Amino acid sequence: MKLFGVLGNPVAHSLSPAMMNAAFAADGIDAIYVPFRVESEDLDDALRGLKALGAVGVNVTIPHKLGAFAWVSERTREAELVQAVNVVRFTGSGAIGHNTDVSGWWRSVEHAMPAEPLRVVILGAGGSVQAILASLSIHRPSADVGIAARRAEAVLQLDKQFGNRLHLRHVPWADRHQAVGDAHAVIQCTPLGMWPNADASPIDDPEVFRPGQLVQDIVYRPLETAFLKMAKAAGATVVDGASMLLWQGVDAYEWWLSRKAPAQVMADAVYGTLNKERAAP
CATH class of the missing domain: 3.40.50.10860 (Leucine Dehydrogenase, chain A, domain 1)
Structure with a gap:
């Protein structure tokens, strides 16, 4: 065996x-x-x-x-x-x-990823973001990637790792709603909304979402987070974390x-x- x-x-x-x-x-x-x-x-x-x-x-x-x-x-x-x-x-x-997180993330979103030129906003700067940035550097190296995070130093560290392969920029956490509204693809990488705090969301204004956007939450417990429900109701194409x-x-x-x-x-x-x-x- x-x-x-x-x-x-x-x-x-x-x-x-x-x-x-x-x-x-x-x-x-x-x-x-x-x-x-x-x-x-x-x-x-x-x-x-x-x-x-x-x-x-x-x-x-x-x-x-x-x-x-x-x-x-x-x-x-x-x-x-x-x-x-x-x-x-x-x-x-x-x-x-x-590391199959790199290819796995791309396979999860490839079917819905908007065409280039591509503006991506990632919410959070934790460990899961590295695989997403690596994948974008392979499949969408010309993408403009904004990382909305409370700690600018965390984004700076990611820029040191991927800045020679992608255009990265820090989005102050207070400006995340405007950045999401301007983005073609939004990837939620914070633990906000994870069970048992299923009502939490990093976005509290549903007006920032729109049809044609790709919106993913890497949280998969619950399968449909408050964040994804908001985006889905606005007509965005949603992809769950599972x-x-x-x-x-x-x-x-x-x-x-x-x-x-x-x-x-x-x-x-x-x-x-x-x-x-x-x-x-």
């Missing part, structure tokens, strides 16, 4: 085991995908142990993406761009680190196994679980 898993802390909430185990069953692969709660100081030991046990690969989630980047012996271009690893493949001589989770998982599966993933089966597992949570009293 092939062994896969996800390392994180916390990790009990992860949808990846349901998604990956459904994919293995659909493809008739004798494999299991297990969540492993790992403390930061134990990450190296956990990765060495999984390699020794003959695991094929693992996903890596918060707070271990930087630690996994340092631990692997080889890294893909995407991992180097983001300076973080979210998927590891063990090899005879070591381990390769990759789609990014799904496509990074599809890409990880294909990278590990060198075969096409059963994407619809994986989507059914992810959205089926989230819809059950939404229907629960």
Whole structure:
């Protein structure tokens, strides 16, 4: 039996085991995908142990993406761009680190991304933003990207990392509504609106949204956030956060196994679980 898993802390909430185990069953692969709660100081030991046990690969989630980047012996271009690893493949001589958040985000929005010239506004400057910027630098390098954040220094750090590949600018948090109104694509990357604070939103003026905009919230619990509801009511094309989770998982599966993933089966597992949570009293 092939062994896969996800390392994180916390990790009990992860949808990846349901998604990956459904994919293995659909493809008739004798494999299991297990969540492993790992403390930061134990990450190296956990990765060495999984390699020794003959695991094929693992996903890596918060707070271990930087630690996994340092631990692997080889890294893909995407991992180097983001300076973080979210998927590891063990090899005879070591381990390769990759980052499917980069491709997964693009696959989640590609169908609705407006044509160039493109103005993008990203709300927040946390860790998830790096994968989005890396993806834009590959697929839309001429985009004008405004990052609305309370801390200008966080945007400055991102500019140091991606400024040679993208045109980045800091949008003061107080000016975010005007920036959203002027944007073709808006990506919400703050924790605002995440369960249990589902009524919160980084935007409180629904008039800033309009038809033709692409609006995504990377929060997926709840599946339809207050932010997305507002944008949808204004006629914008909305993309939920679970789609990014799904496509990074599809890409990880294909990278590990060198075969096409059963994407619809994986989507059914992810959205089926989230819809059950939404229907629960």
